[in-house]
Amino acid sequence: MIARLSLTDFRNHADSVIAAPSGFVVLAGDNGAGKTNVLEALSLLAPGRGLRRASLSDMARQRGGGGFGVAATLADGVTIGTGTLGQAPERRVVRVDGVATPATALAERLSVLWLTPAMDRLFVEPAGERRRFLDRLTLALAPGHAHQAARYEAAMRQRNRLLGEGGSDVDPDWLAALEARMVEHGAVLDAERRATVAALSARLAGVEDDAFPRADLAIEGWEGAPDQLLRDLAGGRARDAAAGRTLAGPHRIDLAVTHREKDQPAALASTGEQKALLLGILLAHAELVADRTGRPPVLLLDEVAAHLDPLRRHALFDRLAGRGQVWMTGTEARLFDGVPDDALRLEVSGGRIDPR
Numbered sequence: 001m002i003a004r005l006s007l008t009d010f011r012n013h014a015d016s017v018i019a020a021p022s023g024f025v026v027l028a029g030d031n032g033a034g035k036t037n038v039l040e041a042l043s044l045l046a047p048g049r050g051l052r053r054a055s056l057s058d059m060a061r062q063r064g065g066g067g068f069g070v071a072a073t074l075a076d077g078v079t080i081g082t083g084t085l086g087q088a089p090e091r092r093v094v095r096v097d098g099v100a101t102p103a104t105a106l107a108e109r110l111s112v113l114w115l116t117p118a119m120d121r122l123f124v125e126p127a128g129e130r131r132r133f134l135d136r137l138t139l140a141l142a143p144g145h146a147h148q149a150a151r152y153e154a155a156m157r158q159r160n161r162l163l164g165e166g167g168s169d170v171d172p173d174w175l176a177a178l179e180a181r182m183v184e185h186g187a188v189l190d191a192e193r194r195a196t197v198a199a200l201s202a203r204l205a206g207v208e209d210d211a212f213p214r215a216d217l218a219i220e221g222w223e224g225a226p227d228q229l230l231r232d233l234a235g236g237r238a239r240d241a242a243a244g245r246t247l248a249g250p251h252r253i254d255l256a257v258t259h260r261e262k263d264q265p266a267a268l269a270s271t272g273e274q275k276a277l278l279l280g281i282l283l284a285h286a287e288l289v290a291d292r293t294g295r296p297p298v299l300l301l302d303e304v305a306a307h308l309d310p311l312r313r314h315a316l317f318d319r320l321a322g323r324g325q326v327w328m329t330g331t332e333a334r335l336f337d338g339v340p341d342d343a344l345r346l347e348v349s350g351g352r353i354d355p356r
């Protein structure tokens with residue numbers, strides 16, 4: 001968990017500091033106050049581009065010093081810092097205990113999972129969004145997952161470029177080497193995702209909580225054994241060259257989600273049902289991760305309370321209580337009346353954070 005968070009020139013926060021407890025942190029404030037910005041800053045403490053997938057220059061405060069910084073002290077004393085302060089605007093550094101490290105290494109220190117209003121459309125969006133969601137879940141169980149994904153994608157980009165250059169000048173050995181690398185990392189990537197779906201499915205099957213509908217999960221779109229991927233790649237060069245991208249492989253899978261009781265694809269469920277399904281998946285996963293790794297993920301729940309009826313809202317608070325650190329936002333403080341007394345309640349206003 002995060003014991004202390006500080007934002008420097010991050011979005012509308014010039015200089016905000018939060019000393020956080022192990023349980024709930026509740027951020028209330030008007031629209032545009034800077035609540036989601038705090039969650040976004042926290043999401044940068046995990047590998048990837050954060051919960052908005054924004055460019056680095058967008059995150060640096062306008063009329064600030066030029067760069068931004070996000071720093072955290074974890075409960076075990078480890079410090080994590082990331083940002084562009086003192087760097088070129090599109091260069092972000094990550095430091096663990098002051099030492100520069102690849103962003104993928106952050107997963108060794110901390111798991112961060114989030115739910116935002118934009119994710120309400122997750123089940124109707126293109127497969128890439130669900131893949132990203134699945135990878136985020138997987139990362140919490142397999143900290144090396146981001147590294148595997150990065151290596152797979154780097155090899156794939158090089159292969160695509162090589163095929164795009166085309167003609168007879170393409171070096172077949174180089175192509176074969178890139179494909180071997182894709183198979184190496186793709187096999188791990190794929191196995192980690194499937195293990196996550198299997199473990200989470202088993203977990204979801206055992207959940208007794210009527211507040212959130214049960215989901216069935218499956219991986220679709222590509223059935224891969226490593227030797228199959230090698231054949232797909234080697235045999236698909238002409239096809240991939242014509243398409244300008246790699247048409248088969250673990251980067252093509254989709255996470256299929258079904259509303260179990262209704263036996264319907266999640267995309268057909270109502271907006272509220274989709275939200276509750278997603279929340280049910282996230283809660284079950286957080287519990288799974290805590291049990292498996294002994295390290296509950298930090299949960300960032302943006303505007304979640306506002307979209308739940310009072311019964312479900314209280315069910316959510318009950319289920320989260322005593323289960324690690326949860327950061328929640330809402331425009332009204334009374335939405336959080338049901339959270340435990342030891343919660344930290346903050347008021348956000350114009351990029352400033354005050355106790356309430």
Ligand SMILES: Nc1ncnc2c1ncn2[C@@H]1O[C@H](COP(=O)(O)OP(=O)(O)OP(=O)(O)O)[C@@H](O)[C@H]1O
Pocket residue numbers: 010011012013029030031032033034035036037038057058059060061062331348
């Ligand atoms: N780079 C930036 N520099 C300064 N301000 C920024 C920057 N990027 C965004 N903002 C400001 O941050 C504010 C939005 O903050 P945020 O999304 O955290 O609001 P919020 O409190 O979550 O509001 P809502 O309740 O509407 O979701 C906006 O007023 C926006 O103009």
Ligand SMILES: [Mg+2]
Pocket residue numbers: 035036037302329
């Ligand atoms: Mg917001």
